[in-house]
Amino acid sequence: MNYLTQAQLDELKQFDSPTVYNAVDRFHLRPATQGFTRPGLTLRVPLEEPMVGYAVTARVSSMHPNPNAADNLVRYYESVARVPAPTVAVIQDMDTEPIGSFWGEVQATSHMALGCIGTITQGGVRDLNEAGPLGFYFFSTQVMVARGYTHVDAWDCPVEVCGLTIHPGDLIHADKHGAVVIPSEIADQVAGACRAAQQAELAVLTPCREAIRTGIRVTAEQLGQWRREMNQKR
Incomplete structure (x- = not known):
């Protein structure tokens, strides 16, 4: 896979996500109704600059304990570390009704140490007061108080957030309007x-x-x- 340079990624930060959507649409690579999140995804921290990075993915659950939780988390971290920074952790909460947050100050700080700049999650986040000053993007469908039995069930796999299917390595552009996937074949032209x-x-x-x-x-x-x-x- 060809990754954009940091200078190219920084250039994409000059534009908001609706403009990026319009730009991608000019290439007619997909229907105008695909490639972006539907309503429900909210930026929870006061970071104005768009988030631009490559997707690392996981599916999580918090309803019941998982005896392999510790090992799975390390293997997920390994998958994050394999992708060149900056990365965006895209997390799908698989519980019918999310009950626990995978995300808090510890996970945000741990991910930043791995080269991750933020998360997009079909699920909850917490510790908002700490994530903002850290500079870690929290995009989520919910805000939560508890972690429950949160654990990673799968990683380096396709996930879905607000109607958008995201694959590992997808280039993500996100701001307060939502998230857009930039096709790799035109990424350097966007x-x-x-x-x-x-x-x-x-x-x-x-x-x-x-x-x-x-x-x-x-x-x-x-x-x-x-x-x-x-x-x-x-």
């Missing part, structure tokens, strides 16, 4: 496509902003024309 997508929108934004500034009301026909120009450039 930053340029983001700039092109932003430029295309100026066909609508520039005249509308001028109309707002001058107090001149635009017509529906004008908006239709500007949108056609925008879509031609997309």
